[in-house]
Amino acid sequence: MAFVICSVSFSSTIWAQEQRGQPVDVKLLQAKIRELEKTIESQQKLIDQLKNQLGEQIEENKRLLALCKEAGIQTAIPAKTSFKPGEIVYRGEKRTQKWFDTMYEKFRDKIVYTNGKYIDIGETLLNYDTIESHHMTWPIGTPVRLPYTTIVVSVIGKGEILITNRNETVVAHIHGLEGTFVDGQEFPPNSALFIYTGTFRYTTAMGAQKTVPSLAVYKPVTKEQFAEAMNSGFELVEYKRVPRDKRGRTYEEGHEKGYQTDIDSEGTITIRRGNQIVKQLKREEYNYEIIKKPIP
Numbered sequence: 001m002a003f004v005i006c007s008v009s010f011s012s013t014i015w016a017q018e019q020r021g022q023p024v025d026v027k028l029l030q031a032k033i034r035e036l037e038k039t040i041e042s043q044q045k046l047i048d049q050l051k052n053q054l055g056e057q058i059e060e061n062k063r064l065l066a067l068c069k070e071a072g073i074q075t076a077i078p079a080k081t082s083f084k085p086g087e088i089v090y091r092g093e094k095r096t097q098k099w100f101d102t103m104y105e106k107f108r109d110k111i112v113y114t115n116g117k118y119i120d121i122g123e124t125l126l127n128y129d130t131i132e133s134h135h136m137t138w139p140i141g142t143p144v145r146l147p148y149t150t151i152v153v154s155v156i157g158k159g160e161i162l163i164t165n166r167n168e169t170v171v172a173h174i175h176g177l178e179g180t181f182v183d184g185q186e187f188p189p190n191s192a193l194f195i196y197t198g199t200f201r202y203t204t205a206m207g208a209q210k211t212v213p214s215l216a217v218y219k220p221v222t223k224e225q226f227a228e229a230m231n232s233g234f235e236l237v238e239y240k241r242v243p244r245d246k247r248g249r250t251y252e253e254g255h256e257k258g259y260q261t262d263i264d265s266e267g268t269i270t271i272r273r274g275n276q277i278v279k280q281l282k283r284e285e286y287n288y289e290i291i292k293k294p295i296p
Contacts, residue, residue, distance in 0.1 A: 090230045091296070100227070103295070107236055109220040111229060114197050115140055118221070118229040121195070122239045123290055126263070142196040144215055146172075152185045154202075162202065162212070163187055170210060173200035176217040193218040236295040243269050243281060243288045 088095045090103075110122035119141035138144075150163040153170060159177040164170050174187075174194065181187070194215035201211045221229065241263060260272045271278045 088227055088230050091235070095230075100230075103230075103236060104223055104226050108226060111221050111226070111234070112141055112195050112218065113221060113225055113229075114195055114216055118225070118232070118234050120234075120237060122237060123292075126239060126241045126290065138196045138213070140197060143218065144194045144196050144213070146192065146194075150187050152181050152183055152187050155181050155183060161187070170202075170212055172212055173202070173214040174217070175214065176219070178217075238293040238295065240291045240293070241288045242291055243271075 088100050090099075095103075107122070110120065110125060112119050112121055121141050121143055124141070124143050146163075148165060150165060150171065151168075152161050153164040153168075154162040156162065156173075160173070160175045161177065161181050162170050163172050163174060172194075175197075195218050196213060197216045198214050199211050200214040201209055204210055243261060259278065262270045262272070264270070269281045271280070
């Protein structure tokens, strides 16, 4: 910095004068000291000003991050990962391109990226919630469906809306949409799947503060995201819902072998033996357990 260079230059001058036996110029010394003191004072003010600005920026960043978290807005974007066969590491072991392609097709729709991290939704997909449930108990990443047609009540921004039910009660904040939306538009098909990302607070026309669940449009992960998840230590798990009858037996345990069970999006289980339907059970008519099988 300038004042340091000045100090060195001036000290060298005094040293040279002393070596030659010449008297030190006291007035010059005093002038240089005052000059250095002013420079130091000016630099200190600048440092204090920058510290204050930094503190204000840190607080503003915290405020914005808190708002984003409350609104369920992602603040971190996964980096694009370039990968080649043999560069995918899963559970400490390098995997082939064939393994990667097989696992991606099997699990691409069972992993979501939200709020800066990858979440396994394989288990919750077996028993998704609806918006009528109490969203405050949902973990982040819960799959959610809308049980009825809703109406767009407010377009907040690009791909971001508030929706109401037919009683004109705001039921959710939706983000991550594509396309154009207008107030009063019906939204969406009842089969649409969303991911719970937190809560969203908004101000009503009367000035009241309201909080509703915030839902992101469900999107399977890309190959780049899947590769990043694998290399970051994400564990793949297969989930199977096994129905049990009133005595607690599965159809493999309590009956003859050869039964196959399938479950649809409504939770109805169809039990088959070959091509013959043996029984169908609605969700409220059976108990079940989730069988977990980690991928080695």
